[in-house]
Amino acid sequence: xxxxxxxxxxxxxxxxxxxxxxxxxxxNFNTYGITWMRQAPGxxxxxxxxxSGYDGTTNYAQNxxxxxSMTIDTSTNxxxxxLKSLTSHDTAVYFCVRADSKSAAGWxxxxxxxxxxxxxx
Amino acid sequence: xIVMTQSPxxxxxxxxxxxTIHCKSNQTLLYSSNKKNYxxxxxxxxxxxxxxxxxxxxTRESGVPDRFRGSxxxxxxxxxxxxxxxxxxxVYYCQQYYTSSWIFGQGTxxxxx
Numbered sequence: 001x002x003x004x005x006x007x008x009x010x011x012x013x014x015x016x017x018x019x020x021x022x023x024x025x026x027x028n029f030n031t032y033g034i035t036w037m038r039q040a041p042g043x044x045x046x047x048x049x050x051x052s053g054y055d056g057t058t059n060y061a062q063n064x065x066x067x068x069s070m071t072i073d074t075s076t077n078x079x080x081x082x083l084k085s086l087t088s089h090d091t092a093v094y095f096c097v098r099a100d101s102k103s104a105a106g107w108x109x110x111x112x113x114x115x116x117x118x119x120x121x
Numbered sequence: 122x123i124v125m126t127q128s129p130x131x132x133x134x135x136x137x138x139x140x141t142i143h144c145k146s147n148q149t150l151l152y153s154s155n156k157k158n159y160x161x162x163x164x165x166x167x168x169x170x171x172x173x174x175x176x177x178x179x180t181r182e183s184g185v186p187d188r189f190r191g192s193x194x195x196x197x198x199x200x201x202x203x204x205x206x207x208x209x210x211x212v213y214y215c216q217q218y219y220t221s222s223w224i225f226g227q228g229t230x231x232x233x234x
Contacts, residue, residue: 035223045171045214047223059221095170104221107161109182111170 002026004034004096004112011118012086019082020115022096029053029077033104036070036081038092039114048094050104051079059104086119093117123148123217127226133234140202142229144193144215150178151195152219159219162191162200165228166211174213175200207233 007021022034036048049060051070058070069082079096093114099106124147134140150159158178163171173182178198179191188203202209210233215226 037223044228045216045223045225047225050221061222099218100176101218105159105218107173107176107216107218108163108171108223109173111172114170 002098002110004098004110006094006096006112006115009116009118011120014087014119014121016086016119017082017084018086018090018117019080020094020096020117022079022081022112024053024077024079024098027098029074032098032100032102034070034072034079035097035099035104035108037095037097037108039095040089040092043092046092048081048083052104053079054102083117086117088119090117091119122222123150123220123224125215125217125224125226127213127215127229129229130227131230131232133232134202134205135234136207137204138234140205140209140231142200142213142215142231144198144200144226146196146198146217148219149195150198150217150219158194158198159217160191160193160198161216161218162189163214163216163225164209164211165214171214202231205231205233 003025005023033052035050071080096112097108098110126145128143160178162175165171175191190201192199212228
């Protein structure tokens with residue numbers, strides 16, 4: 001069965017960077033991309049961006065352009081999301097999600113468990 | 122950019138009664154070539170990731186009870202829970218996938234009256 005397992009809770013100081021991992025299993029990693037979403041405490045869902053599992057092509061949300069970087073490691077079927085220049089507004093649960101389409105557009109059928117990133121001085 | 126607006130923000134419904142959630146897009150989500158509406162619905166229980174309920178506006182995901190029903194087309198959509206159960210207490214989100222940006226509504230909280 002499809003599983004997405006994310007790395008654990010991170011605590012960072014303002015201005016630092018964080019790198020969250022998402023290890024995929026149960027499907028052909030090259031076939032589907034991974035979308036990253038985030039959810040601030042008590043808030044809704046915000047799209048961060050998408051990366052292709054085939055060739056690492058990325059599509060970032062405008063709000064995160066220049067601050068986010070997504071990469072893949074096909075040897076371990078893992079996806080990484082790095083967010084730089086953190087502020088308290090980046091405190092959120094970050095989810096990796098696999099859609100049912102090969103492109104960036106689609107619905108989120110499989111979700112990771114979420115990674116809480118806390119930014120605090 | 123597509124904007125998704127849900128209403129109401131919250132509602133309280135008695136057990137066994139109907140809950141209705143609306144989702145409105147500022148652009149059509151109906152793709153003319155295949156006549157499909159590019160809209161999904163999710164349920165998020167406290168402390169959990171969202172769970173896919175419906176896609177193509179009305180197609181139930183495997184394992185989702187048939188009391189969850191989706192309807193609508195174009196820019197106006199509805200999620201109906203026909204007979205509310207205790208385990209349906211959650212926040213519900215609509216999401217457009219007409220574009221590659223995953224835009225969600227702000228969410229509707231459903232509680233038991």
